[in-house]
Structures are given as C-alpha cells and as structure tokens.
Amino acid sequence: MVDLSVDLGFLKLKNPVMAASGTFGYGLEFQPLYNLNLLGGLVVKGLYFKPREGNPPPRLAESPCGLINSIGLQGIGVEAFCREILPWLADLTTAVIANVCGEEEGEYARVAEYLSRHPGLAALELNISCPNVREGGKCPAQDPEATYRTVKRVRQASSLPLITKLSPNVTDITAVALAAQEAGSQAVSLVNTFLALAIDLESRKPKLGNVLGGLSGPAIKPLAMRMVFEVARKVKIPVIGLGGIFNYQDALEFMVAGASAVQVGTANFVNPQACPEIIKGIEDWAESQGIKRLSEIVGSLKF
Amino acid sequence: MFQDKNARIIKTESWGNYFLLRLAAAEIAQKSKPGQFLMIRVSPGLNPLLRRPLSIHDCSGSEVEIFFQVTGKGTELLSQKKPGDHLDVLGPCGGGFSLLPEFKDKEIFCVGGGRGLAPLYFLARELQTAGARPVVFYGGQTLSDLPLKKRLDEAGWETNFSTDDGSFGFHGLVTQLAEKELMKRKPSFLFGCGPEAMMTRLAEICQQAVLPAEFSLESIMGCGLGACWGCSRKIKKNGEIKYLRICQDGPVFPAEEIIWSGD
Structure with missing residues (x-):
C-alpha cells in the first residue's frame, strides 16, 4: 500500500492530483461521471465579486496537441457561489479550493474576505495570471511588485491558506514566485496558459473573438515543467505543477521536477476520467517501483 | 451522462463526404432524447485534441447513430472508422427538443x-x-x-x-x-x-x-459538460441577454431567445 498523501504544510491532500481551475466548472459538472472524493483536490472556476460575462465567441481554437481559449472568466460571482454551490462542495472529503479573481487589488481582497466567511474551503488560489481579462494579455503575475502587492492585500483579508497561480508569460518566473512567497503566499501553482494567437488564413481574422487567448494542453508540457523545475529550486514554499498533464507519467514527471502536487486541466475535456485514471496510474507505478511514500519522489531529478 | 470508452461501431454508411455510424452504447442509448448530442473522441492521439460534438441522429435499444459531414480533421478521422472499431463516447449531452x-x-x-x-x-x-x-x-x-x-x-x-x-x-x-x-x-x-x-x-x-x-445550435466545444464555458453564445433569457452555454443550456433553444450572428 503506497502512501499517496501530500502534506503541503497548510493542507493535507489524500493524493497529489487536483482538478485545475477553469476546466472543472464548479465541480458539480463532473459529478455524474465519477466520485469527486477520489480527487486530491479540486479548484473551482475563477470567481470575481460580481457575475461576469466573459469574452465574445469564438472562445476556443485547437492547435496541434493544444487548446487556445479566451473564455475570459465568465462566472456566477462569489455570492451565488457561496449560496448555491459551496454548501454542496463542503460535503466532499476532497480539498476544495476557490480560485480568486479581481479587476484590481481591492476586488481580490473582497472576494477572498467574502469566501473566508463561508465554511467548506481548504484554501484559496489567487488567480493573478489569467491572460484573457486585460488588453494584450497583461496580468499582475507579470510583475513581481504587482504580485507582491496583490498577495499581501489578500493575505491581510483572509486567513485561509493562499496558493498563488503564476503566469508563464514572463522573462523570469522565479522572481515572481519569490515575490509571492515574500508576501505570504503558502504555495505557488504554475503555470497558467501561454499567451497565444490563432489565425484563420481564409478570412485573415483571428480565430478567437478576443483576438488573443491562452494555450494549454500537451503542447505546453515541457515549457511548464521547466518552469516548475526552476521555481522549485528557488522557493521554500510548495510548488503545485500544471501544464499539459494528460497521464500519470506526466504527473510523476512534474513531481520529479519539483512539484509537491499537480493539477490536471485540459485533459478533463479530452478524457473526463483523466483525474481518477491518473491517480490510479500513480499508485500502480509507485507500487511497481517499491515506493512507500510518494512524496519521496518530489524534486528527485538526477542531474 | 455516461462515458463509454469502448462503444463498438456496428455499421457505417457513406455518401460522398456524408457519413453515418451506428454505435453499440447501451447506457447512452437508453438515456438519449432527440436534440441531445454525443462528445466523441475521434482518435486516441492528441492531435486533434478535443472531442467532437455530434447530434444523435437516431437511437433505439442499445444503439445510437450519428450522421455527419466531413468538414475538418476531426470528422475526417471519424469518417475512416470501420465496423468493429471502438470509439470513446460521452453522452447524452445537453437538453433536447421540447416534445409537448x-x-x-x-x-x-x-x-x-x-x-x-x-x-x-x-x-x-x-x-x-x-x-x-x-x-x-x-x-x-x-x-x-x-x-x-x-x-x-x-x-x-x-x-x-x-x-x-x-x-x-x-x-x-x-x-x-x-x-x-x-x-x-x-x-x-x-x-x-x-x-x-x-x-x-x-x-x-x-x-x-x-x-x-x-x-x-452548433459550436466548437471544450468539455460538452457545461464546465468550461467555451461554447457560450448570446441568448436572451427573461428579457436579459447573456452568454449561455450551447452544450449545457442548449443546444436547443426557443427561437425567440436566440441572438442570431447577423443581428
């Protein structure tokens, strides 16, 4: 029997596999397909204070082994989430994490504060890295100082553990990770999507209504894994790795690169059973390797 | 909603670039209603990545049919399937037509x-x-x-x-x-x-x-489950225009609620 549990310090997960924000709705959507309590954790869709309309369609475009989206964080807002969804999620034995968004620092803090007054959440994931909400894909996670200020502000507004989700659209992701750590974030998750463009040649128009979008899926896995590797060597807080994880090998590779836990995103669309299958695959692999505690492999890259 | 990873193709028919596939998928067939659709993985590979949404063309007993036209890489791959091949099928997705x-x-x-x-x-x-x-x-x-x-x-x-x-x-x-x-x-x-x-x-x-x-209505879709909001389109509900999900809030909508793309 392999011990799959992950101790992030502020939070203990039954296994290292979480469903990533934006790909798993509010959790309920996948309930008909499997028992959500199998998951290590689930991160719900990004929440602003008010309901949000999102970007004009088309919002999705495929590229080889990848998906470009410009959804723009359409969502029900934090009040409706706490009233209609959270009571149901609170009954799960898996760690439920809310993804916190804001137009400006104050909104991030208000959303975090509102969420902390409701039972059922294990942590907050601070979404300072969505490329689809500001002109040209800009986000606070592209600047260490803006990251520091936003994290600090949320840190003061909520006592829930804080995970800061980082953007890959930067020159040096470690500088941003260190700023998040310095401001009191208890973990970082990386990476969000890569800013991308898809063109329809016939019409010479962008394939996405919002022109630019964020690339996810297997196409970004090596890039994401490199960033996880870089960040894990610099920060003291746990790193949660994501970006193109489609099978248990991908998940384990991220852990070897330095991730204490992982998130599975786009794979949920391609194979709705991806998360439980990855968990099972990890367990079988560890057993075949004679590994007693899976956490042993975190950061075990030999080089 | 079921995911049948091994829905066997029992019959194929083709006319030029139009194709019909009949699948053995008992759980899905038993729940299907007219207007609902299936999310079909067209290949075990990762390119193309997403499942393809396809209307249920007919359904009886433990079998469902899809009828489609080859319009791109995904439908091209699907059109090459033969009887005896297996498909990974998710469904039935969405709501159906009103049968009053x-x-x-x-x-x-x-x-x-x-x-x-x-x-x-x-x-x-x-x-x-x-x-x-x-x-x-x-x-x-x-x-x-x-x-x-x-x-x-x-x-x-x-x-x-x-x-x-x-x-x-x-x-x-x-x-x-x-x-x-x-x-x-x-x-x-x-x-x-x-x-x-x-x-x-x-x-x-x-x-x-x-x-x-x-x-x-038709759209490119991410999940087909209402989780990603990738297929949203402007729909007028109770006098208010909102982006609703074609996959979950549709794909069938009353005429007066649809904001047509030419409007």
Whole structure:
C-alpha cells in the first residue's frame, strides 16, 4: 500500500492530483461521471465579486496537441457561489479550493474576505495570471511588485491558506514566485496558459473573438515543467505543477521536477476520467517501483 | 451522462463526404432524447485534441447513430472508422427538443439544411411515436447533399425535399419551401437545424407567422459538460441577454431567445 498523501504544510491532500481551475466548472459538472472524493483536490472556476460575462465567441481554437481559449472568466460571482454551490462542495472529503479573481487589488481582497466567511474551503488560489481579462494579455503575475502587492492585500483579508497561480508569460518566473512567497503566499501553482494567437488564413481574422487567448494542453508540457523545475529550486514554499498533464507519467514527471502536487486541466475535456485514471496510474507505478511514500519522489531529478 | 470508452461501431454508411455510424452504447442509448448530442473522441492521439460534438441522429435499444459531414480533421478521422472499431463516447449531452403532449395529432415541421438534418430524424421518429404528424423538410445545394433521401422516403412520414440548383425536389432554398408550406398548412410548431443563415431566415419566417419554434445550435466545444464555458453564445433569457452555454443550456433553444450572428 503506497502512501499517496501530500502534506503541503497548510493542507493535507489524500493524493497529489487536483482538478485545475477553469476546466472543472464548479465541480458539480463532473459529478455524474465519477466520485469527486477520489480527487486530491479540486479548484473551482475563477470567481470575481460580481457575475461576469466573459469574452465574445469564438472562445476556443485547437492547435496541434493544444487548446487556445479566451473564455475570459465568465462566472456566477462569489455570492451565488457561496449560496448555491459551496454548501454542496463542503460535503466532499476532497480539498476544495476557490480560485480568486479581481479587476484590481481591492476586488481580490473582497472576494477572498467574502469566501473566508463561508465554511467548506481548504484554501484559496489567487488567480493573478489569467491572460484573457486585460488588453494584450497583461496580468499582475507579470510583475513581481504587482504580485507582491496583490498577495499581501489578500493575505491581510483572509486567513485561509493562499496558493498563488503564476503566469508563464514572463522573462523570469522565479522572481515572481519569490515575490509571492515574500508576501505570504503558502504555495505557488504554475503555470497558467501561454499567451497565444490563432489565425484563420481564409478570412485573415483571428480565430478567437478576443483576438488573443491562452494555450494549454500537451503542447505546453515541457515549457511548464521547466518552469516548475526552476521555481522549485528557488522557493521554500510548495510548488503545485500544471501544464499539459494528460497521464500519470506526466504527473510523476512534474513531481520529479519539483512539484509537491499537480493539477490536471485540459485533459478533463479530452478524457473526463483523466483525474481518477491518473491517480490510479500513480499508485500502480509507485507500487511497481517499491515506493512507500510518494512524496519521496518530489524534486528527485538526477542531474 | 455516461462515458463509454469502448462503444463498438456496428455499421457505417457513406455518401460522398456524408457519413453515418451506428454505435453499440447501451447506457447512452437508453438515456438519449432527440436534440441531445454525443462528445466523441475521434482518435486516441492528441492531435486533434478535443472531442467532437455530434447530434444523435437516431437511437433505439442499445444503439445510437450519428450522421455527419466531413468538414475538418476531426470528422475526417471519424469518417475512416470501420465496423468493429471502438470509439470513446460521452453522452447524452445537453437538453433536447421540447416534445409537448399537445403535439398529438398536430402537424409539426422539422426543417433541416444539409447535415443539419442529423438531429431531426430522431425527433421526427419520436414525434410520430407520440402521435404527432411530423412533416420533414430536407434541403441541400444539390441532390448529392441529400444522402438521407431514401431513408426519409421509407420513414412513413411526409418529407419534402429542396435543392438550391433544382436537381431534385423544390428548386430553391429549404426556407422558401418551408415558408410556402407553412402559409398553407399552419403547423403547430417548427424545429430547425442547419447553417446559421438558414436558421436565421427560418426564425424570421416563424416570427412573422407567429409560429413557435426551436433551433439546435452548433459550436466548437471544450468539455460538452457545461464546465468550461467555451461554447457560450448570446441568448436572451427573461428579457436579459447573456452568454449561455450551447452544450449545457442548449443546444436547443426557443427561437425567440436566440441572438442570431447577423443581428
């Protein structure tokens, strides 16, 4: 029997596999397909204070082994989430994490504060890295100082553990990770999507209504894994790795690169059973390797 | 909602670039209603990445059928499948057409353009079973765009055909044919599926004739489960215009709620 549990310090997960924000709705959507309590954790869709309309369609475009989206964080807002969804999620034995968004620092803090007054959440994931909400894909996670200020502000507004989700659209992701750590974030998750463009040649128009979008899926896995590797060597807080994880090998590779836990995103669309299958695959692999505690492999890259 | 990773293909038929696949998928078949769709993984590889949403064309017992046209890489791969192959199928997804008790003994128009006929065959069959009188309109650019002609002729309900070039049936658009008949026959309801321009025109005709109607919309989709909001489109609900998910809030919407892309 392999011990799959992950101790992030502020939070203990039954296994290292979480469903990533934006790909798993509010959790309920996948309930008909499997028992959500199998998951290590689930991160719900990004929440602003008010309901949000999102970007004009088309919002999705495929590229080889990848998906470009410009959804723009359409969502029900934090009040409706706490009233209609959270009571149901609170009954799960898996760690439920809310993804916190804001137009400006104050909104991030208000959303975090509102969420902390409701039972059922294990942590907050601070979404300072969505490329689809500001002109040209800009986000606070592209600047260490803006990251520091936003994290600090949320840190003061909520006592829930804080995970800061980082953007890959930067020159040096470690500088941003260190700023998040310095401001009191208890973990970082990386990476969000890569800013991308898809063109329809016939019409010479962008394939996405919002022109630019964020690339996810297997196409970004090596890039994401490199960033996880870089960040894990610099920060003291746990790193949660994501970006193109489609099978248990991908998940384990991220852990070897330095991730204490992982998130599975786009794979949920391609194979709705991806998360439980990855968990099972990890367990079988560890057993075949004679590994007693899976956490042993975190950061075990030999080089 | 079920994911059947091993739905066996039991029959394939093709006409030019139109294809029909029959799948053994008992759990999905038992729950399917007209207007719902399947999310099908077209290859075990990662390119193309996403599942393809395809209307349920027919359903009986433990079998479901899809009818589609090759329009890109995904449908191309799907068209190469042979009987005995297996597909990873998720469904039934979305809500279906309204099948109201008051349709009994009434004429109900089902208007399909090209591959848009796909969900209307299952619908017409269920309408007939429920005691309504489906009248199907099936239009295409030319005769080869009407591959289901024979199947419809044998279905036991009235089908009216149209081609833009006059090679078969009514010479003109299926919307013109439907409008002409609609004025004469005063049906109780209209269901439509097809290209956006065709449905837009049909919705105008229905509005002028004060005929209630529903249309089945199409979109690229991420999950098909309502989780990603990738297929959202402007829909008017209770006087308010919002982005709703075609996969979960649709794919069938009442005519008056749809904001057509030309508007």
